[in-house]
Amino acid sequence: MSDATPAKKPTRIQLRNRTRILDAALEIFSQHGYRGATLDQIAAASGLSKPNILYYFDGKEDIHVTLLNQLMDAWLAPLREIDPDGAPLEEILRYVHRKLEMSREFPRESRLFANEILQGAPRIAPHLESGLKPLVDETATLISGWIAEGKLAPVDPRHLLFSIWATTQHYADFDAQVRVLMEDRPVHEGAGQYLDTLYRRLLKP
Amino acid sequence: MSDATPAKKPTRIQLRNRTRILDAALEIFSQHGYRGATLDQIAAASGLSKPNILYYFDGKEDIHVTLLNQLMDAWLAPLREIDPDGAPLEEILRYVHRKLEMSREFPRESRLFANEILQGAPRIAPHLESGLKPLVDETATLISGWIAEGKLAPVDPRHLLFSIWATTQHYADFDAQVRVLMEDRPVHEGAGQYLDTLYRRLLKP
């Protein structure tokens, strides 16, 4: 986006170290939030010195913003993959399972996002407005069309999306609570089956 | 609970100031998280000086723990009010609406809780184990009984509770996102109607 620097050619070392830093930062930020994370923690987790980290990024906020930018793309991808020409119910269910899978595979990303929204989205608000909102509007129109054609039971498309996000991301964001309450039970399998039932019964015309 | 101090008689002033501090702290903690909140912010918000705050509480963590303790009670109350002798579907739906109402009326408490769980529940874990878990086990047994009697459609009771928490608390915890996507639309009314439909269709035998 705002790439003012020409940034001619990223060295092997640059690429490797930037990746290391971002991975360590994702771990720390998602665990402690923006304010709770410290550069020293990120330095320790990445195996680099603090000044060295500041050599690759302009500062703490720069690292955080970079992470959020990367995150938004991955976050929106599943929504983009909903096929307007597919079978409506199956398309929605595929989206649900995809989101649930992301909660299991990328819990740190989910928590990073949750932290940011919880604090009022101070750094990601522009992305919500310019990236997420148009896509949600578009998807809502698509779903409304499906409903009008009688291919889905009538529900508010936006609240439907909210509930899908809430129920799937819950397993990543509230993992600490889920783990206490589920003890040794297998969580993911049960969740997949439950959510499938939930949205199938809701949406079947 | 762990009231080691005799604490003979709380003065009028003590009660008033402790309340002030806790209210201010709830505002600050829920907005910035534990680490993001500062005693100076809490002092400013409560209208007291920082040393005065330390006169009423042993420290930052003491304030936070006190808030979480108060919160757990309020959090469990609706779950306790599910009537084993009531009509199953209506009891669950009443619980859903009650939780949604709490998200609207006490969003700060919801966000405080979400923050704590997101960080791995470092300070509230004991309460989850000793307070929430037994109650959830009990409720799960109750719901399983209702299902066995054919009064509810068969679903995993624990995942059902997770989805209720997730969908209702979402409107408080992700308010920043919801507000962007809903613009001027009335959020709460639509949410109530949507969730009613969602859980009615899921649970109707």
Place this chain on the structure above:
DNA sequence: CCATACGTTGACCAATCGGTCAAGAAATTT
């Protein structure tokens, strides 16, 4: 009205924070 406990605060402190800098170590180019 005064003694004693309660309440309040400005000034201060050690620790930690994000960030700087100069100087040296490794690569890379010539």
Place this chain on the structure above:
DNA sequence: AAATTTCTTGACCGATTGGTCAACGTATGG
């Protein structure tokens, strides 16, 4: 292998943090 760019870091800095303390008000009961 010399020159030049890239990479790395120990030492340091000002600002902020949670918390302390001595001194000063203020309520209250005898």
